[in-house]
Amino acid sequence: MSQVRNNWTKEEISDIYYRPVLDLIYEAATVHRQNHDPQEVQVCTLLSVKTGGCPEDCAYCPQAARYHTDVKVHKLLPVEEVLDSAKKAKEAGSTRFCMGAAWREVRDNRDFDSVLEMVKGVNKMGMEVCCTLGMLTQEQANKLKEAGLYAYNHNLDTSEEHYNEIISTRNYDDRLKTLDNVRNAEISVCSGGIIGMGEADQDRIGMLLTLANLPEHPESVPVNALVPVAGTPLEDQERVSIWEMVRMIATARILMPKAMVRLSAGRVKMTVEEQALCFMAGANSIFAGEKLLTTPNPEEDADKKMFQTLNLKPRKAFKETSAVKFQKIPSA
Template identity: 75%
Template sequence: MIRNDWTLEEVREIYQTPIMELIYRAATVHRQYHDPNEVQVCTLLSIKTGGCPEDCAYCPQAARYHTGVEVHKLLDVETVLKKALEAKEAGSTRFCMGAAWREVRNNRDFDKVLEMVKGVANLGLEVCCTLGMLTEEQAQKLKEAGLYAYNHNLDTSEDYYNNIITTRTYDDRLKTIEAVSKNGISVCSGGIIGLGEKEEDRIAMLHTLATMNPHPESVPINALVPVPGTPLENQPRVSVWEMVRMIATARILMPKAMVRLSAGRVRMNVEEQALCFLAGANSIFAGDKLLTTPNPDYVEDQKLFQILQLKPRPAYKQQEAKCCEHA
């Protein structure tokens, strides 16, 4: 049964379940709603890099930090469509375009992004964007252009949020998610662990996601990749067990969601990634970069899929399943 009325106490109880029992329970739920041997392969491309006015403490693209990231203006449409085609040929079925903007502005750059969305959708890929804050009108334009999903992470709990970002509020994030959802675009929203938050912050963030109605279609679980020059450059590495606990809890709370093993995967070996898939992760980012941070390359992921006998999830599968339900 899909629930949107989880209490904080219920989420805490699930999260704190002994790890072996938690993995078993999550794996059982996973099999009820998904093919356990199928993983959604997504590619994330930075279409406008660096120079962001925000102060997100983990981000190498913030203009105020000295991280060595070179500022690049918005890519041209042809370059992006070429990258999308390469991603499709390498096995990706979702293509996400990220721009280091605080918010979307109604200008020529946004018009170009709408062209990119149309072009990527025409390739048969699920097209996703992460462009910062959006209005309802902008969300509507993206939907009309063919946007399938929009990523806007909560990052952490509402209580811990101001320790990580001060240039926008938690409510700003929730308003963008609402604007996306109102326009029939799939919501992709998750968070990052390893920011110095407490266990209670992780539980609170999962509670916020699990009480959205509907649940996010995709829930990325990121482990911080510390970048020299950012305020969080000296944060210790998150253990695989912390990632497994987050993924398993997300899977139990949001059974139909794609739970994405995202940033931090580059530091995991095959066995650690296998544990995450067993706990309910069924989506990854492919390609050697996640915007500006390292990620396993396509060849490594092909080996991973061969070893674990995984297969890529087809594009638009969830949409097709809904059509079949109504047929």
């Protein structure tokens, strides 16, 4: 069995990342099979429960108030509307339901109280419930845990070195502090990043280094390809190639063998053959539904057909307990 380590060096990760791509896929597929059922892929649904009007300046995000995009601002959705969406997602085959709000940080107000009610309701449906709401205090993380939150998403986005090129309204330590608060509340951590934002390979390696050397590996690691949106500073970025996605997924799988590696944004532009390569390289989760927050996503029927073609089966909810149970190897 592959070892779980939290003491990787940048040189070790570079050695893995730069391997000949077919060798890299083979090694990642081997690690994947040692730790997961290779025919099993979790289907998740992501719903924007509060859209647009965000005060931050994330260069990739169409929900930032300062950019002129086609995103229509809407306040927090009613609890019953969100629970109805979760019920439909479950009926369509999703086992994880994630709710996203375009906030810089969570505030202790009626909106947060409503989110706690949403969490309770989705949890009662037997789905893994996840939130992505911006920065969290320890007390807020504890309240989400008490409400039944299974996972909290807070992506690193990129390396610490490249971070200021993408975001100026918060810093990297703010991201890491929120992950600490989530972990301390014994909520499983969902954290990954985005490629295709003008970063170098060394930035991709640096982001993986940070994730793989957290005190516990994230239970969930989303790998996103930038979807350029008109009106944002990154609107003219070229689409990343499938080989860049495969390198990221395969390296993440080798570094974090127990984690769920999620094939996230950018999937709408991928063929079934390209997605199959990602699954072979260690991805074992997708997001279903029309949109990922505000960007397009493949239709459910297309995904069902792909599952049939590739002989994949949906993963059940709560199959693994949270990342706090992952084995840790002490640093040298």
